[in-house]
Amino acid sequence: PLVSDTTYKRCFFVVDDRTCSDLLREGDIDAVVRKAVSRGLDPVRAIQMATINAAEYFRLHDRGAIAPGYMANLITINDLAKVEIDMVFYRGKLVAREGKPLFSLPPVAPELTHTVHIKPLTAKSLSLPAKRGNLGEETYPVIEIIPGQIVTKKAAEKVGIVDGVVMPDIERDILKLVVVERHKASGNIGLGLVKGFGLKKGALASSVAHDSHNIIVVGTNDLDILKAIEEVDSLQGGLVVCAGRKVLASLPLPIAGLLSPEPLEVVVSQHENVEEAAATLGNLPPAPFSILSFLALPVIPELRLTDLGLVDAVEFKLIK
Structure with a gap:
């Protein structure tokens, strides 16, 4: 031993x-x-x-x-x-x-609240432009989730192109992944594709996204992704489940977008609610929000997404 x-x-x-x-x-x-x-x-x-x-x-x-x-x-x-x-x-x-x-918590310092700052977005802001052509297919880098691991695989998949925009492929479990810079309202948005999340509809969003803790979202369509981002912004941080342009469940995290002021028992109940709501959207892996939070961490191989775009974490370079 x-x-x-x-x-x-x-x-x-x-x-x-x-x-x-x-x-x-x-x-x-x-x-x-x-x-x-x-x-x-x-x-x-x-x-x-x-x-x-x-x-x-x-x-x-x-x-x-x-x-x-x-x-x-x-x-x-x-x-x-x-x-x-x-x-x-x-x-x-x-x-x-x-x-x-046997103690009381002090009041939350004002500078630790209202920390989510993003530029106004539209669904068009979330369009992933094709590298060439308006219709057909092209090969695109995809973050492939490895079950039970936080490392990912750098895959390349053929994806459909419609009007010059890369489309998710729900049947093949290739979904849109978005990272929105949320500290200084810079307008930076990273766009990519992820495989292995199991969503059949809707979107999941989180302001817990290691280590920069921007807003990260996985979804099947831009309207639900946009709604999820807007809800995280409204909550000033948290975990959100959306489908059909409606918020199904949320866990507010208004302290730096990372913590809740509520008692642990309340937070656990809210966390279980968002995970249960997420489970209704497809065949998701265990702890989907934990998996989502690591997809933005660009120091763990092989492929990650930041607000600056896709990062090859093996070669430590942005993929243009």
């Missing part, structure tokens, strides 16, 4: 991009500790890998242990094997007990 008597001091746990549902029902690093213990790792070693090992790696020499001179960030545990957390202390102050916070 990777974690052994000789290696456990040099191992620590990591999590990334856990959903709000994961956090509510399973936890964060504590969920990984529980999983490790359930698979046979000594609980004390598992906790060490979640605390002081990580602190030492990042040279955080005043935390990760209970000792003189260390920051009093502590938890108490009812059951070591199950890692049942009873109390949480931050800087020596009791801040949570039995899963309930």
